[in-house]
Amino acid sequence: xxxxxxPTEMTATEGAIVQINCTYQTSGFNGLxxxxxxxxxxxxxxxxxxxxxxxEKGRFSSFLSRSKGYSYLLLKELQMKDSASYLCAGxxxxxxxxxxxxxxxxxxx
Amino acid sequence: xxxxxxxxRYLITVTGKKLTVTCxxxxxxxxxxxxxxxxxxxxxxxxYSMNVExxxxxxxxxxxxxxxxxxxxxPLILESPSPNQTSLYFCASSFAPLTxxxxxxxxxxxxxxxx
Numbered sequence: 145x146x147x148x149x150x151p152t153e154m155t156a157t158e159g160a161i162v163q164i165n166c167t168y169q170t171s172g173f174n175g176l177x178x179x180x181x182x183x184x185x186x187x188x189x190x191x192x193x194x195x196x197x198x199x200e201k202g203r204f205s206s207f208l209s210r211s212k213g214y215s216y217l218l219l220k221e222l223q224m225k226d227s228a229s230y231l232c233a234g235x236x237x238x239x240x241x242x243x244x245x246x247x248x249x250x251x252x253x
Numbered sequence: 254x255x256x257x258x259x260x261x262r263y264l265i266t267v268t269g270k271k272l273t274v275t276c277x278x279x280x281x282x283x284x285x286x287x288x289x290x291x292x293x294x295x296x297x298x299x300x301y302s303m304n305v306e307x308x309x310x311x312x313x314x315x316x317x318x319x320x321x322x323x324x325x326x327x328p329l330i331l332e333s334p335s336p337n338q339t340s341l342y343f344c345a346s347s348f349a350p351l352t353x354x355x356x357x358x359x360x361x362x363x364x365x366x367x368x
Contacts, residue, residue: 174351186360
């Protein structure tokens with residue numbers, strides 16, 4: 145499967161902006177997903193990028209560079225409820241979806 | 254309510270005793286998948302299915318079986334569970350292929366402990 149790398153944890157302040165990076169191997173890559181997972185809950189879908197560029201969805205944006213094997217998730221106007229794990233996942237052939245180990249984001253006052 | 258339903262939510266069992274974790278979705282989704290989630294390893298795909306009677310291995314299929322006899326159900330079978338299969342399991346489904354940007358909808362999870 146894909147090799148997906150993302151930082152293990154990050155801390156940010158309420159109201160601030162945070163960028164969570166993700167790198168992946170480009171061979172066999174179709175598109176890139178971001179999911180949010182609160183502790184003890186199921187992952188929920190945030191965004192999908194297949195073309196280069198930025199996709200904006202309210203406070204959340206996701207960016208993809210296919211040639212560099214790089215994506216990021218940008219969270220603006222951080223709220224305490226944004227404290228969660230953010231999972232980067234690459235889709236390959238069939239309906240395979242390979243996840244990174246997740247970035248645990250802690251939002252502080 | 255549109256959802257993916259897994260049962261049971263929690264299960265403690267003994268090594269070698271066959272078990273089945275059920276998964277059902279009411280959204281008429283074509284695609285279904287099973288994942289396990291372990292600390293430090295993240296979510297790893299066990300099996301996926303693109304249609305009735307069509308299943309394929311994910312990244313960690315050893316020790317697991319699946320079947321897709323009808324569209325809504327995708328049970329995960331552990332014929333002879335071992336302690337290294339202690340994990341949090343998620344079933345997921347999607348209407349369209351992932352390549353069309355249709356993300357998986359996940360069930361609430363099944364926490365399995367094998368002693």
